[in-house]
Amino acid sequence: MKVITKTEKARTRSKSTQSKRGIKKTENIEFIFLGGLGEIGKNMLVVETDTQLFVIDAGLMFPTDETPGIDLILPDLSYLFKKKDKLAAIFLTHGHEDHIGAVPYILREVKAPVYGSKLTLGLLKAKLEEHRIKAELREVNSRSKVKFQDLKFEFIPQIHSIPDGFAIAIHTPYGIILHTGDFKFDTSPLPGLRVHYERFADLSKKGVKVLLSDSTNADESGITPPERVVAERLKEIFVRAKGKVIVASFASHIHRIQNIFDAAKNTGRLVAVSGRSMRQSMQVALETGHLKIDERQLIDINQISSFPSHQICILCTGSQGEPLSALALIASREHRHIQIEEGDTVIIAASPIPGNERRVSSIINSLLKLGAEVIYPKEYGVHVSGHASQEELKLMINMVKPEYFVPVHGEFRHLIRHAKLAEEAGVKKENILTLENGNSFVLSRDGVSIGKKVEAGVMYVDGLRIGDIGQAILRDRENLSKGGIVFVVVAIDEFTRRIVYGPDIISRGLVLNEDLLEDAKERLTKKINQIISEEEIVDLALLRKRINDSVSGFIFDKTRKRPMVIPFVFEV
Ligand SMILES: [Zn+2]
Ligand SMILES: [Zn+2]
Secondary structure (H helix, E strand, O other): OEEEOOOEEOOOOOHHHEEOOEEOOOOEEEEEEEEOEOEOOOOEEEEEOOOOEEEEEEOOEOOOOOOOOOOEEEEOOHHHHHOHHHEEEEEOOOOOHHHHOOHHHHHOOOOOOEEEOHHHHHHHHHHHHHOOOOOOEEEEOOOOEEEEOOEEEEEEEEEOOOOOEEEEEEEEOOEEEEEOOOOEOOOOOOOOOOOOHHHHHHHHHHOEEEEEEEOOOOOOOOOOOOHHHHHHHHHHHHHHOOOOEEEEOOOOOHHHHHHHHHHHHHOOOEEEEEOHHHHHHHHHHHHHOOOOOOHHHEEOHHHHHHOOHHHEEEEEOOOOOOOOOHHHHHHOOOOOOOOOOOOOEEEEOOOOOOOOHHHHHHHHHHHHHOOOEEEOHHHHOOOOOOOOOHHHHHHHHHHHOOOEEEEEOEOHHHHHHHHHHHHHOOOOHHHEOOOOOOOEEEEEOOEEEEOOOOOOOEEEEEOOEEOOOOHHHHHHHHHHHHHOEEEEEEEEOOOOOOEEEEEEEEEEOOOOOHHHHHHHHHHHHHHHHHHHHHOOOOOHHHHHHHHHHHHHHHHHHHHOOOOEEEEEEEEO
8 A cells, every 4th residue: 555645646637637837727616415414424525626526435324224125325426427537536534434335336336546544444445355346545644645636635633433534625726625524622632642733723824715514413512522531431340340341332443442452451351352343343453553452362252261251351243233243142142152141241332323222222121131230321421422512613613714614424403503503603604505415515716606406315235236226115125014915816717707716815924814804805806896897808907906906905994004915917
């Protein structure tokens, strides 16, 4: 991997813009949001000049109960693919899934160099290998400046719930655009970390035209507590614990993983790791030097029974209650190596992401039933957010003093709240742009204005297929899971116009008792006879529809369920 520390003049793809005197200035720079506005997840921003196109972050979102059977949700990449010849580079702020998860799906279709920090690219590389994609990864650090024609990109280290993240400043002929990435201002940061206040102040002196800032915690008052609080709390819990200590955490939260290892070491515990994503991200962080552990402290998960419980710590996945995760298996007593015993302590060192509360709560109940002491963030403070709260957000705006402000990375309520904070911090109301996915703004000689709208829905990844899973299929899956399925089979003699087989009604995922079935068949027979005797020529499509309506209506009346009804009608 090549590290870029000085200004790099990238090869320009379009020679037509280069004259003998140098590079022709771009007339317009469009900033098009393909994801991350009005949602927490799948962040993606396209920066488009007259001749080139850049992507800042390309993340994904995990499915919810509303998208059954879907593996992943991606931003709508069709705008990008339409313009793929212009794509010059992808820049990544940090290694979280909601920022890098869609990159493999872009690189499947179009080649472009990817710029990011050592850890971010390390995590991306593991992902690309799974997809068998080779890519040009260019490592940047806080001293790197990357130049493409008349745009220059610089990277400012930020503190967040994953190490090695950046804010990105884009120097353009019409002013500086500063994208904060995900951040918090940790006022007592862990060793080796610091907020680069002076860099933000320096950009402010040069004049920041537009600030794009992380809105995740815009409705949290005050400041976000430092990670150090969690480190202290973990230490206390480890000292008190009598039996095994099992800690579930985010796989990418390297600082917290470090703190867990430190607390274990402090109390003479060996650490076993369970969960593929946890092992994978630890491997990357060990290679990049972001995780520092004594290898002698690590043991294999199948060795834990050879040590007394008070010498064991297990680090595992499943803090969001994910089905089949290590913690879920432990809670349901299905884990091959880990059994809960009276006196064990389970720490869930992450807050549930909205939508996951029920699953996490059910795991907590199961663990308590098995006799474990369960420690979770709400009561015990074993989690702090990686995102800035209101006072920090205002500090960022005060420090940078942008002319324009665009809240990003948040649900609509967060964006609106952040817009209010910006106003309080002195940005002119008319210069605050609250945008949604598919919206854009344009920077030119004349300043900043609202730009065009583009398609920015979602693309689904369903097994190996991308993109062609429509809303109709999702609706079908939802109906199937809620109401089951009913097949109706009937055959009609073409000449005598009589029913010669059926109607037979077969159901799956729905219980219809014998009487109800007989009643339904009787009604349906009458209905079919009526239709085929009334009409000259039997229109099979129409007949199917009538059967569908009749059976659906009848079942709904009797059971209040809406199964999917599939009629098979044959002429013989
Ligand atoms: Zn993040
Ligand atoms: Zn994020």
